[in-house]
Amino acid sequence: MQQLTVIGGGFAGLTAAVSAAEAGARVTLYEAHRTLGGRARTAQGPYRVNEGPHAFYRCGPHWSWLTARGLTGPLARVPLRDAAGLRLHHGGRLRGLPPRALLRLALRPVADAPVDRDFHSWAAGLVGADGARAVANLLAVALFHHDVGSLSAAFVQERLRRVAKLPPEAVFPRGGWQSVTDRMADRARSLGVRIETGARIEALPKGGGPVVVATSLAAARTLLGDPALTWQSGRTVLLDLALRERRGDPYAISDLDEPGWFERFTAQDRSLAPAEQSLVQAQLPIAPGQDRAVAVARAERVLDLGFPGWRERSVWRREAVADGRTGALDLPGTTWRDRPAIDRGDGVYLAGDQVSAPGVLSEVSFNSAIEAVALAMRSTARTGTAGSTAPTRTTRTTRTTGTTTITEPTGT
Template identity: 70%
Template structure:
C-alpha cells in the first residue's frame, strides 16, 4: 500500500490524487489556500471569474480522462449566432475575417514546423511577414506571451492549429472551472483521499513519495533547487462586468499585437447577474512594459468592440500574471527539455511548466499522470487513451 503526499490542490494535484487513489494508494493533499483549484479556482460570485480567460480544449487526453469519470459535467455551448460574432483587430480596424495570408499557415499540406527555428522566421517563409505576425498574435489566446513569433515554430504551430480547429476544441463547463474542481474534489474524498486546506508546506516532507503540484517558482523555493526554471508569460488580466447591450461581439482577438478579450456570458449567462455581461481579457506585456501599457491596449480594443463600455461598467478587476501562464518553449527546445517530473529521492513534479506534452492545463494533467505512474512503478500510461 503506497502512501503518497501531494502538495498543491489545483488541477495537477487533484489529478495525481485521484489517479493514485484509484490504484489503491493512500493519499494526502496539502493546499495552502482555503479552497481547492489553484488557477482553475472560480470566484464565488456574483461574477464567477477564473484567473484569466479559461476554456477546455477537447482534443487532449485530460478531456477523455475527465469524461470517463463524469467529472466535466454539463457544458455551456456557444450559440451559433454568438460564434459568428468573433471579431479580429487587424490594421487598426475590427474585421470579421482573418487576413488571407494567415490561412496559408493552416493548410494541411503546410506540414510540421521545425523545433529549432523561431515561428516568425518559419511562418514568414510561408505566409509572408503580415501573415506571420497575425498568426503569432492570434496564438496569444493559448500562450499569454508578448512575442509568440520568437518562440519555437513547432510549439506555436501546435497552439495555432488547436485554437483554430474546426469544429472548435474550446469548451466551457457550466458554472466555470470551479464546478469541475468541485466534482474532482468530491471524487477524491469519496475514494478516501485526505484533503487538508489552509495547510501550507514550507519544508519538503520526509515521508516519500511526494508530488509537488505547485507553480514552478513555488517548487523551486520548496525544493531549494535553482535549476527549476523555465520561461513563461507575463500578462495583464482584466475582468469587467458591463450592462448588457445587443450587438456586443463574442470575442475580439488582436492581430496587430497579442491580446484577447472574451464575453463569457455569451455561452454561460449564469456567470453574471441578469442584465449584465462578464468580459475577461488577457494582454501580454514585455519585460519593459507595465500594467498600464497592457490596460491601455485593452481599453483600445474595448473601444473598438464594445460600444459605450465605460458607461456600462458595473464591476472591474485587474491583475498581472507573471510566470503563472504555463511554459513557453524557445527555439531549439521542446517540452522534453523542461524540468523533469522525476526529481529523484522520491520527489516528483507536476504542473504546467514541467516536462510533459500538451496545451495549457493539459501539461498539468499529463505531468500528474506521469508522476503517479513513476511512483507506482508502472509503465507510463498511454496519455492519448487516458
C-alpha cells in the same frame, strides 16, 4: 496500500490525488490556500470570473479521463450562431474575416514547422512578415506571451492547429472552472484522500512514501531548494468587466495588431453574471518590465471599437497582472522533453504546466500528474516503501481581490 503525499491542490494536484487513490494508495493532499483549484479557481459572488480566459480542448487526454468519471459537469460550447460572432482587430479596425495568412498557416501540418527555428522567421517565409506577426498575435489566446513569434515554430504551430480547428475544440464548464475542481475534490474524498487546506508546506517529508509536488515551478524551486527548476513563461494583464448588455456586442475580439484576447463569457454561460449583464474577460500579454497601464490603455482602445459605450455600461471592473503563471513556452531548439524532469529523485516527483510532459495548456498539468503517480507507484512497488512522515507545515489564509498583482506563494 502505499502512502503518497501531494503538495498543491490545483488541477495537477487533484489529478494526482484521484489517480493515486484509484490505484490503491493512501493519499494526503496539502493546499496552501483555503480553497482548492489553483489557477482554476473561480471567484465567488455575482461575477464568476476565472484567472484569465479558460477553456477545455476536447481532443486532449484529460478530456476522456474527466468525462469517464463524470467530472466535467454541464458544458457550454463556442456560440457559433452568436449574431456578432468573433471579430478581429487588424489594421486599426475590426474585421469579420481572418487574414489569408491565418488560413494558410492553419492548414500546415505541425510536422512542417521546425523545432529549431523561431515561428516568425519560419512563417514569414510562407506568408510574409506582416501575416506572420498577425498570426502570432492571434495565439495570445493560448500562450499569454508578448512575443509569440520568438518561440519555437513547432511549438506555436501545434497550438495554432488546435485553436483554429473547426468545429472548435473549446468547451466551457458551466459556472466556471471551480465547478470542475470541486467535483475532482469530491471524487478524491470519496476515494479516501485526506485533504488539508490552509496548509503551507515548508519541508518535504523524510523517510516516508513518495511525494508529488504539484505547485508552480517557482514554488517548487523554493520548496526543493533547486535553482535549476526554471523555464520560460509569460506575463499578462488580466482585465475583467461586467457591462450592461447591449445587442450586437461581439462574442470575442482577437487583437492581431498586438497580442490580446477579449471574450464575452456570458455569451455561452449566462450563470456567470447577473441577469442583463455581460461578463467580459480580456488578457493582454506584456513584456518583462512593461507597465500594466500601457496594456490597459490598449485594451480600452479595442473596447471602444468592439463594445460601444462600454464605459457608461460598466458596473464592475477588476485588473490584475499574472506573472510567471502562464504555462511552459518552448524557445527555438527546445521541446517539452527539455523542461524540468518529473522524476526529481529520492521519491520526489514534479507535476504542473511547466514540466516535462506533452500537451496544450492544462493538458501538460494532467499528463505530468498521471506520469508522476505512475512513477511513484512503480517505485514503491519495487522498494516496498510504505507509510509516511507528515511534512513540516504552517497554516495560512491567502486571498486575492481588487487590482492586486497575482503572484505564487513561496511554498504550497
